[in-house]
Every structure is written in structure tokens, then in C-alpha cells.
């Protein structure tokens with residue numbers, strides 16, 4: 001398997017990011033050398049990683065993956081990371097459980113096999129550890145020593161933890177009014193955490209300004225100037241789902257949407273597995289999930305529009321509260337191309353779905369997971385999602401970080417420590 005060493009555009013030094021060959025514009029295809037850049041200098045389109053996988057033999061690659069570590073680095077030959085990535089200080093996320101959710105399937109009437117990919121099992125309890133692990137390797141390659149991000153909560157925690165482990169400074173930015181669980185999780189690792197008076201879109205705008213200012217010089221913003229590398233981490237969700245299904249594509253997969261990056265990279269990951277011959281080439285459908293109070297992509301999908309009109313978010317699903325999603329138009333393309341859909345649910349349905357998943361499968365999801373399960377239920381009821389097909393639902397975060405959403409869930413009874421008192425409580 002060939003590993004390429006490529007010259008970075010900015011530093012002039014040589015960086016080793018494994019099979020990553022260049023950055024390529026998603027709009028016009030223009031290629032530039034690997035570097036901490038995210039927009040095409042010809043058309044301002046988003047840049048993504050272009051690989052050279054041409055030397056790979058399918059069966060050799062499959063064996064190498066299967067013999068790899070029980071984390072995302074088993075897929076290192078398909079990621080923009082050096083071959084010795086597993087030896088570097090990183091949180092080593094991934095290889096989370098794919099839970100066969102038979103009880104939930106029974107409640108929802110799914111007969112074709114229903115699975116929950118439970119990414120709350122990552123080091124900081126959300127899928128964001130996957131993307132940060134990639135960005136960290138890029139930051140190392142480009143010589144950054146401070147990690148930063150704009151975050152709806154989970155990313156801030158993932159950056160703080162990864163920076164602590166790797167010996168980087170971190171300074172991350174969040175809307176000032178996030179859930180306590182997310183704030184503590186982001187602060188506990190000892191980096192700087194800055195609350196901004198505004199919503200996520202204001203935070204993101206601020207970070208874009210900071211990048212161009214001397215104050216942000218030398219900083220690696222994982223989801224801004226390192227975005228092409230960061231985004232590749234979401235492919236590992238698709239790889240794991242297929243490998244855990246016995247190297248099979250699911251028929252249908254339901255993915256939550258904030259910026260839309262995760263959904264687009266789940267599709268890219270599935271496409272790569274098909275091209276590499278690691279899974280059979282057959283159709284699959286990708287469905288996107290949003291909360292009604294922040295549903296710019298589902299609104300555009302339902303209206304048949306190609307353009308996503310920004311919204312002002314107002315939902316308990318704060319991790320998905322991005323009113324102006326960068327990858328929105330690409331999500332629309334993917335949902336339409338694969339025959340999927342984008343749907344949204346109310347906050348009340350989010351809470352019901354969190355409880356449904358907990359009650360049926362013993363998985364306590366954060367509000368984003370409630371959005372995804374709630375949308376799955378709605379899509380089954382509307383007939384958009386076929387209950388006779390193999391379906392995978394992503395739970396991307398942990399319910400312990402969004403306890404307020406299920407406030408009121410608590411003691412069944414309070415009793416004196418006597419059997420009489422227990423009997424009086426009416427539980428037997």
C-alpha cells in the first residue's frame with residue numbers, strides 16, 4: 001500500500017498525511033496542495049481531501065483493517081493521517097457499538113433489522129471525537145500549537161480533551177447559554193472556554209474573523225481552517241457501520257444534521273467502500289434529521305428548493321442548532337440522489353424519542369439522538385422509510401449532557417425504609 005508524502009502549500013515543509021494527495025474543490029474540482037485552507041481560491045467552494053487509493057488491493061486492505069486497532073485508526077489507510085498515527089497521543093475514538101435494536105424495532109414496526117450506532121461511547125461522549133482526532137493530526141502536521149473551534153457544545157469538549165492529551169493549548173468558543181453538562185465537559189480539561197453572547201452562527205462568524213486577525217495567528221480551528229481534515233472523521237461512522245454489518249451497506253441510514261458535514265461524509269464513506277470493493281455496490285438511502293425549531297435543511301427539502309434559507313434557531317436540540325448550515329445544499333443533493341429525505345420533529349417529539357430509546361434499548365441519548373430517533377419514527381409513519389429494510393440510526397451523543405431536556409424524570413416514589421411503606425407506595 002503506497003503512502004504518499006506531500007508538500008504543504010503554506011509552510012513549504014513536507015507533511016505526511018498518508019493517502020491524502022491534495023485538496024480539491026467540491027464545486028469546480030480545482031486542486032491545491034495540502035495545507036490549512038478550506039475555501040477554493042478560484043470559486044470559494046469548499047475544499048475536501050482527494051486521495052490516491054489506486055495502489056490498494058481490496059482483500060489486502062480488508063485484512064489490514066480487520067487486524068487494526070479497535071478504534072478509528074483501523075481505517076488509517078483511508079484517512080488523512082500518517083501511517084504511524086496510532087502511536088501518537090490522541091484520544092483514539094471510534095469502534096463504538098452497533099446495537100441491534102430489536103425492542104425499538106418492535107415498537108416502530110421495523111422488520112428488516114434496526115440498528116443504533118451508539119456514538120455516545122466515545123471518549124467525550126459524542127461523535128465529535130472522531131472529527132477532532134483527524135483535525136489534531138492535521139494541526140500537528142501543519143505545526144499549530146493551539147487548537148480552537150466554534151461549537152454547539154460537543155465539539156468544544158472534544159477539542160478540550162484532545163488538546164489536553166496531545167499537549168496543545170486550547171481556546172474554544174460556544175454560545176454563552178449552552179447546557180451545563182456541555183459547559184462543564186468543555187471546561188474540565190483545563191483549556192480556555194469562551195462564551196459568546198449570540199447563537200452558534202454568531203460564534204462561527206466571530207471565529208472566521210479571528211482567523212484573519214493576528215490574535216488568531218497560528219491557531220488551528222478544527223472546523224474552520226482545518227475543516228477539510230476534520231470532516232473526514234465522519235467517514236469512519238460509515239466504515240464502522242458497514243464493517244459491523246459484516247461488510248454490508250445498510251439499506252437506510254438516518255443521520256442528524258447541524259452543519260450537515262457528518263451526513264455528507266457518511267455518504268462519502270459509503271461511496272469509497274463501494275469503489276474500493278469492500279462492500280457490494282447496491283443502492284442505499286440517506287435520511288437527514290433536524291429539530292423543527294432549527295430546520296433550514298428539512299424546510300428546503302420539503303419545499304423542493306436547492307437553496308437553504310437561514311433560520312434563527314429555537315430548540316432544545318442545541319447541539320444541532322445551526323441556522324445557516326455550511327453543507328446544507330450538499331445534504332439536499334445526497335438525500336435526493338439516494339432517494340432519502342430530510343425531516344424534522346418538535347421538541348416534544350424529541351423528548352418522547354429520548355425516552356423511547358432509553359425504555360426500549362437502555363441507551364440514554366442526548367437531544368440530537370432524540371431528534372434522530374424521533375425523525376426515524378416519523379419517516380416510518382409517513383412511509384418514506386421502508387420498515388422491511390435494514391436501517392441504521394445514529395445516536396451521536398450522551399443524554400447525561402442534556403439532562404434539562406428530560407427534567408421531571410426521577411423518583412417513582414419516596415418511602416420510609418420499611419416494608420410497610422414500600423407496600424403503601426403501590427409498586428407491588
Ligand SMILES: Cc1ncc(COP(=O)(O)O)c(C=O)c1O
Nearest residue numbers: 154258259260261262319396397
Ligand atoms: C451530538 C451531535 N450530533 C450531530 C451533530 C451534527 O454535526 P454536523 O455539523 O456535522 O452536521 C452535532 C454537531 O454539533 C452534534 O453535536
Ligand SMILES: [Zn+2]
Nearest residue numbers: 025028040043
Ligand atoms: Zn472551486
